[in-house]
Amino acid sequence: MPEIKVAKHAGFCFGVKKAIEIAEEVAQNNKEKTYVYGQLVHNEQVIKKLEGKGIIFVESINKIPENAVTVLRAHGEPGTTYKLLEEKSITKGKNLNDATCPLVTLVHNVAIKLKNNGYEVILFGKRNHPEAIGTSYHLKGSSTFVVENPEDYESVIEHLNKNNFEKAAIISQTTMSVHGYKKLIDSLNSKLNGSKFVEIPLSMKDMTRKYGYVDTICNPTKQRQSDTEELAEECDVVIVIGGKNSSNSKELYAKCRELGVESYFIQSEEQLQKEWLGGKEKIGVTAGASTPDYLIKEVVEKIREMTKLAIPLQKTPRFQD
Ligand code: SF4
Incomplete structure (x- = not known):
């Protein structure tokens, strides 16, 4: 069952x-x-x-x-x-x-500090996302260099080579993929000949490195991503619930697809389809940071109804009886 x-x-x-x-x-x-x-x-x-x-x-x-x-x-x-x-x-x-979330304010403060310490600050984020626009304001406004995908690392190298900055640092929008950020840094470092990008801790005490990056992805985003990874590894299908414009929800869905698990991105229980669930032994449900509890519960109830489950839900701190 x-x-x-x-x-x-x-x-x-x-x-x-x-x-x-x-x-x-x-x-x-x-x-x-x-x-x-x-x-x-x-x-x-x-x-x-x-x-x-x-x-x-x-x-x-x-x-x-x-x-x-x-x-x-x-x-x-x-x-x-x-x-x-x-x-x-x-x-x-x-x-x-x-x-404004204090963790977004933290990113603004990091951006300002890097800039004031002579860094050209590059943002790993979604160019048109309100958070990226807000953070860019503290840098070079709409001229801030934004890299959306780790695969675009060559554009960062081109930017560095063209401008010959004395120092450059990368920060991330709070809701980006942890693996994506790592991939971007690793790809850059594998192509750079001299200095490499090294982590600057959030305490920001050492600002002497030529190239640095700061881990500004927020903890709630990290938790949702790692829990989703776990689901993707152990479930036959994963249902991701989130708003169409929700950056962090889309990241969870992308993570499932990257890990090769059958997965579906929905906004509400009405979009669930019975054929997605047929023959599955373990069904995972996850949701982005902008999805309310009641929508998750509705989806879970609908899955139970569709699969005619007689067993109770696996208990989590959020869904205890
Ligand atoms: S995802 Fe939530 S906790 Fe993280 S920065 Fe945005 S609002 Fe704050």
């Missing part, structure tokens, strides 16, 4: 949870409309629920009225966002509630 195994770390990370709590609390205590700039989290279902609580999501600051109570998402904003909001009398301590 098939067994369902849910990843120990799956779904909301603390940064996303906090951002949602802030938005809900602000909306509850605010008699006027509450605005959120951008997708608070990359999950369509969560956004719909919050809209139902009277929160208005806008993709342009132009759509936020003067003086409006506003919440900023977890991904971290460029300084220009704060300036534009200030022009509308929306400021911190008054009507601006900043839900």
Whole structure:
């Protein structure tokens, strides 16, 4: 009889949870409309629920009225966002509630410190992702060199050779693949003749190396990736739940595919298909950091229903009876 195994770390990370709590609390205590700039989290279902609580999501600051109570998402904003909001009398301590995750702020601080110590800072991330845009603001803005895939390491070498920087360092968006980051660094080092990229610890005490990299992928992302790897190794099929725009959820799906396990990326239980589950002995379920618990539970219930399981779920701290 098939067994369902849910990843120990799956779904909301603390940064996303906090951002949602802030938005809900602000909306509850605010008699006027509450605005959120951008997708608070990359999950369509969560956004719909919050809209139902009277929160208005806008993709342009132009759509936020003067003086409006506003919440900023977890991904971290460029300084220009704060300036534009200030022009509308929306400021911190008054009507601006900043839900930027502290681990994103940490990346900003690392970027600033490297830059101030003479490093050309290269970002391993998704060019159009709000977090990458926010981090780039602290570097060279839209001219910041961003590398999206480890396979593009040659473009980094070209950038280094062309500009002959005295020092260069690589940092990562918090939600990138741990293996992808390692692959990028290893590929670069295998091609470089002189200095190699060596890790600069987060304490950032030694800033003398010519080439360095800082491990800025956040722990919740790492936990979700390693738990997903475990699932991929022991399950016959893995269902990954996440929003279409969720970078970390897509990374989990990519990881499953890379490891060769049959896997499917869905947004909700409605997309599950019975034929995916037929004949499977162990079914794994995982979810990105922007997927709420209730969606995971719904998917698990649907799998049980579809496979007519008579056995209980494998217990994890998140799904105990
Ligand atoms: S994925 Fe990491 S950086 Fe992003 S909100 Fe969650 S904990 Fe913070």
